[in-house]
Amino acid sequence: MVALSRVQRPNILFGYDGTEENEPALRWAVEESGLRGLDLVICHCWHWPYPPGHVDAGVEAIAQRAGENLLNEGARRARALGAGGNVSTVLRREPVTETLVLESDDAELIVVGSHERYNLLEASTAVQLPARTHRPVIAVRGAAAQRGLIVAGVDGSAGGDRALGFAIEEAALRDAGLRVVYGAWEPGAVPDHELPLFADADKLSEVRTAMLEEAVRPWRRRYPQVRVQVSLLLERPREALLEAAADADLLVVGDRGAGTLDPLLLGATSSAMLHHAPCAVAVVPRPRPAA
Incomplete structure (x- = not known):
């Protein structure tokens, strides 16, 4: 591992949604944490299916439990991919972009998945996040052969x-x-x-x-x-x-x-x-x- 000529922040922050399209970004985040010798923080934001102000404690508990299960699977996948440092998880309620900004104080950089080119919406996290955070953001799309x-x-x-x-x-x-x-x-x-x-x-x-x-x-x-x-x-x-x-x-x-x-x-x-x-x-x- 190459030693960088400056002090780094302690972790790599990864925005995780559990989809197959998110897998290349997970691999990239694991690789970044290994190359830099930093911890990996996997963050997932659960979705509230009702309008703002609607209260339903049962649905909220189910949504949070599903988010916890998804994060546990993400952490397991990260370790299976070779994450060598500490892997921790953060579960928050949407919105995603604002959550990642708030969680990035200790992040050296943020890794997120991205839709394929020409299909990326202006409201997507990959577009909105770099404009709102003071950390570098890597948006990863698809799995490609390494060219060096x-x-x-x-x-x-x-x-x-x-x-x-x-x-x-x-x-x-x-x-x-x-x-x-x-x-x-x-x-x-x-x-x-x-x-x-x-x-x-x-x-x-x-x-x-x-x-x-x-x-x-x-x-x-x-x-x-x-x-x-x-x-x-x-x-x-x-x-x-x-x-x-x-x-x-x-x-x-x-x-x-x-x-x-x-x-x-x-x-x-x-x-x-x-x-x-x-x-x-x-x-x-x-x-x-x-x-």
């Missing part, structure tokens, strides 16, 4: 640097290669004084390549064992990242939030990756003040 590649999207921002740091840690833990991708064609997202760059492709490439190398250099020094490839593409970030993600196990993006005025919504690029990337997607949020 992690892709990180950077853009020269502080959020991009946080994403890059998370990605290179994952690459070090998994003995994987890291491809750092900068889709530099963003004329609508730059200050006015940089707009002339987009009239000169060679100059744009020169300036952005220097920015990319500067961003990667300190992380290369910190993790010299990771094989790092940098790719500057004069394409929109969404197209550049989706193309790179085709061969990846994990795509890591920051939440710059440039695509919306609502602080509870993701930026356009990170939201697009959750909806359309073919692999697991990690969204590394900007620091947010505590509620």
Whole structure:
């Protein structure tokens, strides 16, 4: 196990619903806890079938008992998959997203399942949670062959640097290669004084390549064992990242939030990756003040 160069929080938090589609996410959460040497906390939110305000103690007891049984099965599955640390369970009543945010204070990261791409609803936990938590969220869809590649999207921002740091840690833990991708064609997202760059492709490439190398250099020094490839593409970030993600196990993006005025919504690029990337997607949020 690779020792990271910083102190971690004590656990991996996993949102569990007991479905077959949730199994790849469970495997990922178990693997994360093992690679990082952290405990695994499995959280399930039981569903109240009646309108708010309706009281039925018998139904509530049945729902809670079913949730307890499901969590016990999840813990058993986690241990069968090789969870080496402590496995604990948390049972709460819905809503799921708010519960995971509240339970994440001690979490190094949160793992959740995701519907297949193109079928992900805006109200789903995989979309809502990264916009509301201050922990990295990994949304896992489907079971895919391991390719040994992690892709990180950077853009020269502080959020991009946080994403890059998370990605290179994952690459070090998994003995994987890291491809750092900068889709530099963003004329609508730059200050006015940089707009002339987009009239000169060679100059744009020169300036952005220097920015990319500067961003990667300190992380290369910190993790010299990771094989790092940098790719500057004069394409929109969404197209550049989706193309790179085709061969990846994990795509890591920051939440710059440039695509919306609502602080509870993701930026356009990170939201697009959750909806359309073919692999697991990690969204590394900007620091947010505590509620």
